[in-house]
Amino acid sequence: MTTTETSAGSTSETTPSGGAAVPVTGSLSPSRAGDFMTCPLLYRFRVIDKLPERPSPAAARGTLVHAVLERLYDLPTAGRTPDAARAMLDPEWERLLAAEPELAELFAGDAERDRWMEQAAAMVERYFTLEDPRRLEPAERELFVETVLDSGLKLRGYIDRVDVAPSGDVRIVDYKTGTAPRADFEARALFQMRFYALVLWRLRGRVPRLLQLMYLGNGEVLRYEPDEADLRATERKVEALWAAIRRAMDTGEWVPRTSRLCDWCDHQALCPKFGGTPPPLPAAPVDRPSPADLESAARSREDF
Numbered sequence: 001m002t003t004t005e006t007s008a009g010s011t012s013e014t015t016p017s018g019g020a021a022v023p024v025t026g027s028l029s030p031s032r033a034g035d036f037m038t039c040p041l042l043y044r045f046r047v048i049d050k051l052p053e054r055p056s057p058a059a060a061r062g063t064l065v066h067a068v069l070e071r072l073y074d075l076p077t078a079g080r081t082p083d084a085a086r087a088m089l090d091p092e093w094e095r096l097l098a099a100e101p102e103l104a105e106l107f108a109g110d111a112e113r114d115r116w117m118e119q120a121a122a123m124v125e126r127y128f129t130l131e132d133p134r135r136l137e138p139a140e141r142e143l144f145v146e147t148v149l150d151s152g153l154k155l156r157g158y159i160d161r162v163d164v165a166p167s168g169d170v171r172i173v174d175y176k177t178g179t180a181p182r183a184d185f186e187a188r189a190l191f192q193m194r195f196y197a198l199v200l201w202r203l204r205g206r207v208p209r210l211l212q213l214m215y216l217g218n219g220e221v222l223r224y225e226p227d228e229a230d231l232r233a234t235e236r237k238v239e240a241l242w243a244a245i246r247r248a249m250d251t252g253e254w255v256p257r258t259s260r261l262c263d264w265c266d267h268q269a270l271c272p273k274f275g276g277t278p279p280p281l282p283a284a285p286v287d288r289p290s291p292a293d294l295e296s297a298a299r300s301r302e303d304f
């Protein structure tokens with residue numbers, strides 16, 4: 001895919017098939033799409049207002065476990081053992097701390113940090129009960145993918161792992177460091193996987209054979225075989241979501257929607273459902289981001 005800048009400053013891209021350039025009218029990742037489905041006001045706080053959020057021990061643990069599982073596959077095949085993976089935890093944590101020193105403030109003391117690290121170690125060890133990394137050679141890890149739909153909406157995101165069988169069949173793998181895939185979380189996770197499958201299908205012209213979610217908190221594995229109809233339905237859903245987001249941008253109506261996820265929301269103090277008042281919207285057009293800029297490509301771990 002090639003990207004060009006138009007004279008008006010907007011971005012246009014050729015389609016994966018080499019078709020005519022499509023002006024990019026917006027951008028969406030599965031995390032942000034999930035935010036809007038969960039609560040439109042949460043989407044506004046994160047994407048439009050760009051309000052900062054506190055790092056959380058659970059999110060940091062997710063980042064750490066993902067980093068270890070990614071680098072595990074740098075080792076020679078025979079060396080991919082539980083002991084080797086466990087030994088990677090401390091160096092990976094030091095690396096994350098060097099990149100984000102504020103993570104050091106997550107813990108009240110060494111004992112709390114040690115407990116947290118033990119939880120991360122348990123997840124890494126549980127991974128080995130689900131599959132044997134000595135028998136696998138991933139085609140891709142932490143793969144950044146993006147594609148532009150015919151409407152001009154850009155879809156983008158990071159895929160934890162892509163496996164390709166000798167037959168050419170593709171498996172998309174995502175590690176989850178939360179616990180049980182309760183119904184609402186499972187729906188969000190499967191939407192995320194279909195989203196990635198849609199992007200890969202458009203990029204490679206082949207529907208992924210299997211979507212595999214590995215829950216490292218409780219050792220469950222969820223597998224799903226998508227088909228073309230699934231992915232076309234996902235495309236329609238994504239387009240409808242984007243239309244709803246654009247309406248909210250035009251009207252300034254970002255409706256708060258309460259759920260159990262409010263317990264983890266950093267923005268309760270600004271939320272009308274909790275007695276707060278949102279800040280004024282950034283002024284348009286000077287301070288307001290253009291639709292194509294609304295979505296940061298930064299790797300996020302909200303869906304840990």
Ligand code: SF4
Pocket residue numbers: 039041042256257258259261262265266267268271272273274
């Ligand atoms: S507290 Fe709940 S309703 Fe309010 S913005 Fe956060 S997620 Fe939405």
